[in-house]
Amino acid sequence: MSTKELDWGNLGFAYHVTDKRFVAYYKDGKWDEGHLTDDPMITMSEDAGVLQYSQSVFEGLKAYRTEDGHVVAFRPDLNAARMYEGAQYLEMPPFPQDRFIDAVVETVRGNLDWVPPYGSGATLYIRPYMFGISPVIGVKPADEYMFRIFCTPVGPYFKGGAKPISVRISDFDRAAPRGTGHIKAGLNYAMSLHAIVDAHNKGFAENIYLDPGTRTKIEETGGANIIFVDHDGNLVIPKSSSILPSITRRSLVDVAKTYLGLKVNEREVALSEVKGGAFTECGLCGTAAVISPVGRIDDHGEEIAFPSGMEKMGPVLTKLYDTLTGIQMGRLEAPAGWIKVIA
Numbered sequence: 001m002s003t004k005e006l007d008w009g010n011l012g013f014a015y016h017v018t019d020k021r022f023v024a025y026y027k028d029g030k031w032d033e034g035h036l037t038d039d040p041m042i043t044m045s046e047d048a049g050v051l052q053y054s055q056s057v058f059e060g061l062k063a064y065r066t067e068d069g070h071v072v073a074f075r076p077d078l079n080a081a082r083m084y085e086g087a088q089y090l091e092m093p094p095f096p097q098d099r100f101i102d103a104v105v106e107t108v109r110g111n112l113d114w115v116p117p118y119g120s121g122a123t124l125y126i127r128p129y130m131f132g133i134s135p136v137i138g139v140k141p142a143d144e145y146m147f148r149i150f151c152t153p154v155g156p157y158f159k160g161g162a163k164p165i166s167v168r169i170s171d172f173d174r175a176a177p178r179g180t181g182h183i184k185a186g187l188n189y190a191m192s193l194h195a196i197v198d199a200h201n202k203g204f205a206e207n208i209y210l211d212p213g214t215r216t217k218i219e220e221t222g223g224a225n226i227i228f229v230d231h232d233g234n235l236v237i238p239k240s241s242s243i244l245p246s247i248t249r250r251s252l253v254d255v256a257k258t259y260l261g262l263k264v265n266e267r268e269v270a271l272s273e274v275k276g277g278a279f280t281e282c283g284l285c286g287t288a289a290v291i292s293p294v295g296r297i298d299d300h301g302e303e304i305a306f307p308s309g310m311e312k313m314g315p316v317l318t319k320l321y322d323t324l325t326g327i328q329m330g331r332l333e334a335p336a337g338w339i340k341v342i343a
Helices: 049-053 076-089 097-109 186-201 247-258 271-275 315-328
Strands: 021-027 035-037 056-058 061-065 071-074 123-132 145-154 165-169 206-210 218-221 225-230 235-238 264-267 279-286 290-299 302-305 339-341
Touching (some): 021 097, 056 076, 225 315, 235 247, 271 290
Parallel strands (some): 165 290
Antiparallel strands (some): 061 071, 225 235, 290 302
């Protein structure tokens, strides 16, 4: 069990300085071996590539204590692959995928005392990231890079149950039609900050972004993919080349098909369908909450209410949530390769 004396059940989603973090450098055309360090600080040039031209990608995953006492990570191979592809798109030297997984394991093992106890609702959030660190004044890729991983314990996303949220249709675009929406680049999140602050100021939990080409189709929110349930109880997933391929969403698709016997339709979803009452449930899915139920959407003063209501998560999303978290926490048998045992 964890030896840190924290109020695990009342932790928020916030950064805590833990014992160890992993760091590796790319210089002279190759990555070094990397190592764990106690030092949470980074020193770099004022002209570092990441500071001047936002050359960075990152990932997010979690480690858990399972019911049988093991410490595990959930599908880190998919995070490794997504970061590899994102780095290539930003002209960064990809960190090898096998070394990514090894570094995750090493970092978690260096912070085992920070892994919350089973049943607390808390988890150890893992943040791998890489960025251009050498000086760059002309607009071009950096020559040197840093890959790092830190961990921080985070509390249960929902305290007292998953209450449905209200979201709005945004006037902003999240990504260009052939831009960086499909990779986990820091710059995508920077552009969402003004929109999310404005949404919060107006009483909404998130923004729903429409496709930037026609602004008629549902894409995703600033920090999560969107899923719907139709009147036949099946899953409908918005499809677009500028949607980030969420690992949680992909896992929920597999769970829906294999564990629950649901049909899954991944296709373009028109806003007009949502307004027309085509769906009974809606949720946002991602690493932090797994599923955040949506009770209503505001489209410039026009309310779109889902039959599942504002009191609790709908029945289909509840089954999906319970099944996926059961797999993650070791209560249900996982598909082959989904669980990486760390300790």
